[in-house]
Amino acid sequence: MATMDASTGPAVAVAVAVVVVLVSTWLWSTVAQLVWRPGSAARRTGCSSAATARRRRCCCHDIVPRVMPHYRAWMSRYGKVLVSWGGATPALCVGEYGMVRQILADRTGLYGKPDPGPALLALIGKGLVFIDGDDWARHRRVVHPAFTMDKLKMMTKTMAECAREVIRAGGTESPAGERRVQVEVGQQFQELTADVISHTAFGSSYQDGKEVFLAQRELQAIAISTFNSVRFPGFQYIPTKRNMRRRQLEKKVRGMLMAMIRERQVAAGKEARDLLGLMLEANAACGNGGATTSMTLDEIIDECKTFFFAGHDTTSHLLTWAMFLLGTHPEWQERLREEVLRECGGGGGGDTEALPNGDALSKLKLMTMVLYETLRLYGPVSQIARKVTADADLGGVRVPKGTTAIIPVAILHRDVDVWGADAGEFNPLRFRDGVNRAATHAGALLTFSLGHRSCIGQDFAMMEAKATLAMVLRRFAFEVAPEYVHAPLDFLTLQPKCGLPVVLQLLD
Numbered sequence: 001m002a003t004m005d006a007s008t009g010p011a012v013a014v015a016v017a018v019v020v021v022l023v024s025t026w027l028w029s030t031v032a033q034l035v036w037r038p039g040s041a042a043r044r045t046g047c048s049s050a051a052t053a054r055r056r057r058c059c060c061h062d063i064v065p066r067v068m069p070h071y072r073a074w075m076s077r078y079g080k081v082l083v084s085w086g087g088a089t090p091a092l093c094v095g096e097y098g099m100v101r102q103i104l105a106d107r108t109g110l111y112g113k114p115d116p117g118p119a120l121l122a123l124i125g126k127g128l129v130f131i132d133g134d135d136w137a138r139h140r141r142v143v144h145p146a147f148t149m150d151k152l153k154m155m156t157k158t159m160a161e162c163a164r165e166v167i168r169a170g171g172t173e174s175p176a177g178e179r180r181v182q183v184e185v186g187q188q189f190q191e192l193t194a195d196v197i198s199h200t201a202f203g204s205s206y207q208d209g210k211e212v213f214l215a216q217r218e219l220q221a222i223a224i225s226t227f228n229s230v231r232f233p234g235f236q237y238i239p240t241k242r243n244m245r246r247r248q249l250e251k252k253v254r255g256m257l258m259a260m261i262r263e264r265q266v267a268a269g270k271e272a273r274d275l276l277g278l279m280l281e282a283n284a285a286c287g288n289g290g291a292t293t294s295m296t297l298d299e300i301i302d303e304c305k306t307f308f309f310a311g312h313d314t315t316s317h318l319l320t321w322a323m324f325l326l327g328t329h330p331e332w333q334e335r336l337r338e339e340v341l342r343e344c345g346g347g348g349g350g351d352t353e354a355l356p357n358g359d360a361l362s363k364l365k366l367m368t369m370v371l372y373e374t375l376r377l378y379g380p381v382s383q384i385a386r387k388v389t390a391d392a393d394l395g396g397v398r399v400p401k402g403t404t405a406i407i408p409v410a411i412l413h414r415d416v417d418v419w420g421a422d423a424g425e426f427n428p429l430r431f432r433d434g435v436n437r438a439a440t441h442a443g444a445l446l447t448f449s450l451g452h453r454s455c456i457g458q459d460f461a462m463m464e465a466k467a468t469l470a471m472v473l474r475r476f477a478f479e480v481a482p483e484y485v486h487a488p489l490d491f492l493t494l495q496p497k498c499g500l501p502v503v504l505q506l507l508d
């Protein structure tokens with residue numbers, strides 16, 4: 001039988017005590033970092049009550065209390081730059097334009113893209129949006145030729161044709177020839193922009209790509225639900241119901257995209273007119289340099305995921321919010337209609353309706369101003385994040401490696417010091433001298449971000465929005481339906497929680 005002598009007894013007792021202290025310290029710090037600290041912050045700022053915020057019917061454009069109430073509360077106490085905790089990671093909220101520019105202009109890799117986590121990767125893919133360094137430069141070189149203005153103008157006709165189909169289906173299928181019809185335009189624009197990206201990116205129709213969009217919508221919901229859960233390392237490998245469904249959807253999307261790409265590789269040699277064809281063409285041209293200049297099949301699949309999601313979801317919300325603002329500001333709606341009729345003509349309706357072309361759309365100055373103002377007040381992306389990769393000096397603030405820098409775009413776009421006393425109001429005229437003269441800082445509009453990592457699809461989105469609105473404006477007068485509930489929701493992208501019902505009145 002083992003016995004303890006007088007000298008080993010105290011030693012074991014000390015060892016046990018040390019282990020107990022270490023384990024309880026670890027447990028306490030884990031609970032404090034993951035649960036108590038964020039939880040108490042949420043309680044102090046009313047985050048949880050904001051999640052069930054009141055629905056408001058009218059048109060206050062201040063979305064901040066709905067989408068980032070905690071930063072609003074903290075900034076009023078601590079100023080424009082402050083630290084909070086995202087789980088165990090410090091987060092620096094950068095609400096000051098000079099510092100924002102320093103972050104976005106950096107090309108040394110000091111402010112890299114944060115780890116998106118498995119759920120966002122499954123949705124958007126490890127494409128341009130999430131990669132850094134040499135990989136990013138290589139991808140951007142291959143993808144860029146597909147987004148030049150001449151290529152986009154080539155795609156305008158497809159954009160306008162898709163819009164004509166949706167307008168026909170949504171607006172003129174009214175009961176017994178009625179001239180007024182109520183439509184939920186949020187859903188219509190989701191389908192329209194999905195159709196446009198299917199045609200312009202993959203040369204197919206929404207019906208062909210529908211399965212990809214439906215799978216992505218479910219992946220979007222999964223990604224949102226993971227944001228609100230505590231992330232433990234390795235948790236993504238545990239076979240929970242959500243993880244298993246995510247992997248299933250990921251596999252399905254990959255299979256469908258792979259089939260589309262293989263089909264195109266077989267048809268290589270034909271003139272490329274869509275984003276995928278142009279990307280494959282540029283990739284083949286870069287191929288001579290081997291893996292250092294071209295992309296692998298897996299990388300192309302990831303870029304396709306990015307196009308599918310980023311290429312339609314954001315633009316559909318831009319269109320929805322523009323309809324909301326024009327539906328609540330009839331004087332601007334009328335001004336835009338006059339401009340469209342002057343620059344693009346009346347169209348005439350029916351199958352032979354003349355479609356607005358890229359050159360005519362480039363002349364729509366008032367429309368551009370309204371779209372910029374929509375993007376300022378209701379930009380689809382409410383915040384931009386970066387990971388600080390080494391200890392940094394940011395405008396005099398010492399920022400430790402590993403910090404997440406959060407750029408609260410929705411708050412910066414309402415900064416009265418930069419946008420003026422009417423920052424909270426809808427005033428497209430602020431953009432009359434161009435986007436860089438609308439505020440005290442050039443580059444104050446952060447909707448598409450700034451610098452070398454800014455949105456590659458911004459001209460694409462603007463062109464599509466202009467083509468669609470031009471087609472709607474010359475055919476209908478519209479107003480927001482009385483049932484509309486003003487409840488902007490950040491579901492990865494900013495959207496009206498209950499959709500946007502609009503009453504369309506067919507024009508002569």
Ligand code: HEM
Binds near residue numbers: 129306446449461
């Ligand atoms: C209203 C529409 C859009 C908005 C508001 C928007 C917004 C943004 C923003 C803010 C970024 C920078 C993200 C960051 O730095 O973390 C970005 C990047 C990107 N966007 Fe868009 N986007 C829109 C439309 C599109 C479209 C139509 C496409 C493609 C067809 C697209 C593809 C991309 C890609 C590939 C990137 C990554 C660029 C890079 O890092 O090189 N976006 N977008």
